[in-house]
Amino acid sequence: MSGKQKNDILQGTLALLVLRTLKTQGALHGYALTNHIRRISSDLLRVEEGSLYPALHRMEQDGLVRSKWGLTEKGRKARMYSLTAAGERQLAEETKSWARLTQGVALVLENS
């Protein structure tokens, strides 16, 4: 996958954001996920919208999320994603390692 994005770091942590969002918001379709991530990150984290979908599919293959087709309020057919048990565990782990990473980086930045 191409890495020429404005916020490259998002590529590695996109999964974490998706898992977190699904954990707090429950089942969502891809469009809602995009909007939600953009809104809560105050537009700081902005990605090419299409790149979310390959990530979602890969996460589904890995058993972190599951999907099913449903109807939106407007009566459109949409694929809704939700968290699996494995996804929850993954979220816990990644949250921890993210915390360690940021802590570590912060320490380095402060002390050097």
Added chain:
Amino acid sequence: MAWTRRLRNLFGRERLERQIDDELAFHIAERADELATEGLSEAEARRQALIQFGSYTRRKEDIREIDLLSRLDAVVGDVRFGLRTLLGSPAFTATAVLSLVLGIGANAAIFSIINALMLRSLPLADPAALVEVQSKEIGYEFTNPIWEQMRDHQPALSGVLAWSADRFDLAQGGEGRFARGMWVSGDFFRVLGVPALHGRVFTPQEDRRGTPPVAVIGYSFWQRNFPKDANVVGKTVRLNGHVFEVVGVTPPWFTGLDVDTSFDVAIPIACEPILHTDRSMLDMRSAWWLRMLGRLPPGRSLQQAEAQLRSYAPALLRATVPVEFPISDQQDFLKAAFRLSPAATGFSDVRDRYKTALFALMAIAALVLLITCANVANLLLARASVRHRELAVRLALGASRMRVVFQLLTESLLLSLAGTAAGLLLALLGSRVLVRLISTRGNPLAIDLSPDANLLAFSAGTAILTAILFGLAPAFLATRGDLNQSLKEHARGHVAGAARFHLGKALVAGQIALSLVLLIAAGLFLGTLRNLLTTDLGFNRHGVLLVAAQFEEKAVAKERRVGLADEVVTRLRAIPAVVSASSSLRTPITDFGWNQLVEPEGYRPTSRMDTLVWLNRVSPGYFSTMDSPLRLGRDFAEADSLTAPKVMIIGEGAARHFFGSADPLGKTIAMDGFPGSAKKDVYQVVGVVKDSKYQLVDESQRLTAFVASGQDSDPRARVNFEIRSAGPLAPLAQAVRSAIVSTSPHVSLEFRDLETQVNESVMQPRVVALLSSVFGLLALVLAGVGLYGVTAYGVARRRNEIGIRIALGAQRWSVIWLALRDVGMLLTVGIVVGLGGSLALGRLIRSLLYGVRADDPRQLAAAATILAACGFVAAYAPARRAAGQDPLTSLREE
């Protein structure tokens, strides 16, 4: 589960594409809606939405790759990983595949014969509509008058045909060279839907009496006898000395209605008088020789057609009643009913004769495969203990249990596929060898064993089933248990190894049980064969040359035939090595038979069939040639001629049955003369001969009687000669041939010896005994390997314990005993289960046994003893090795 979806994806690619499109289109539509609420025009909103989305095509491709290609990669990855693991342990793989090849090969070989004979339809258009006309009362062979009525008046079928298998001599005198022939009705080829490859097939014109002698020849006969000659039409073939003009050749795919032979020549039924000049069967109402087939009209069920035929039957029967029959038989005939039986799979002598044997062999082969599966499962278990850490690490790294089980099953499937592929090759070879085994010189078989969809489906099914049978339990056991425990466990995997060890033992016990069943079956079949080969036939099968001489009916007049045969016998006796010679109507242990109801003097029959006697007509010297001793009275003599009083020699059994303890000599026996003569012939009993077998080696003794060939008022042109020699038989043939041909050149000869004739009649038991012995031996070896493995594993697990015992002063023999005790237990359990199974299955093969009982305790004990002995021998080596170990080494290893 990931891999079930992946399989669905592989097959549902279009659906997958559509789902991706739907999902992405939804996103763009939602975005466009939002932009539109911000005031953009609809078109502009859509344009912006697409821009924000990024490259649509590339995203779609990315997703598709993830959903589809990467998943396919995973399957390929499993296969590649499996192949690598299997190739990494070549000894294991070779052992497993080899046992599978034997197990699957045996099954595929037997199945391909069953398939060719019983399952495959004839290569005709709409074979399912083909039905055979049969009658419970009459049988399946009918007279020509019945056929002609059926042909002209039957209301039920859309096309009918009649045919009869025969053989025709291609040679012009001397030793016969026989072609497989068919008598066929004019419509035969049209009803079957067989066109001519060259020339034409027969037409209803050929049903007319006096039709000129014409023949349609089969493709392979054409290839053999008229190599690459496209102008064969108009050439001639000689059949039994008569010239027939070839009018057509059939295509290669049509080999006749028999699936175990291939026809050479077909000639019209209406040509029958040309070959049988003595007496034609065309108008005989008691010559049963034609089989009748028809096609169901589209939309008419077999039951409907049968009902129509049934209401038509009385008219047909009235028109064809055999007037020469006794009145009571005529009345029975008039009550006959017709039924229809599906004929899509064609006809097969072998099928009829070998059916039970084939099913028994199929069952035996299936048992062998089960044993093989147990063996491979055991190998996998042993391997699982080696791979335990590898699997535990993979599970710890996050692979789901199903994922690992699937990987292990992929390996099993690879093993079974390799086994099946090689097994199929073995089967192609094995089934041909098998057919060669049951093929005889007089009856060469041509069974089409080329692999077809049935065989491939069977093999694929077997492959998958065996993979599951031997792979599933080990795969689940290998991935069971607490991960931490497994990782911490000692490298040899002792704790979780217990479950595997128990399953391994159960598998070996099962193998022993199955092997015992096979050994007992082999023992029973061998016993049957031994009994058949040594049973007292009532004659001495050794050292007798048989010659069947077919004199040309026209060239040798009836009045000359008896004298001619006597003359031949005189010349045969003059040959130096010949001890004695004789002639007869038939020779023993052949299908051709002659039976009649008789009226012995002073005997009151208890039922109608009570006086049915099986007859032969023989010349003086027959009994001494056959080595059947006369018990009372005299042999036939020259003086027993047409003008002398009629005489008869009866078997001991008949003498006892009809006359009890009274002296049978001088008693009279009356019976009907040949069909058409109203007067009964009265014979005087002049001798009693030792009972002998008539048609089959394993028949129960029949009532037999012999009449003198010198008193035959209607001699046939076919005579059998028996020649007993003190020396080898083969060198005799030349002298015998010239003795006969010099008496009359208008003759076709066929040589064989009595021993071969008897032995070929027990071909089926011979083949069954041979195969079941081979399979039994295979089972024994596999069971031995299993016991060896489980013992070796057992002592390895208890290495420390044994080391301590030895260090504490245990005797060598007590350590060996320790290991063998387990083996003894397995053997006991296996043998008890196996005996139970054998007793239960014994009933199914009763019809294949002769002179042995399936529950004969000696047979059972013998098989169990052999098995137990082999078991202990197999287990002794690892047990002794364990007893010989150095206690220090094994303890230090801890």
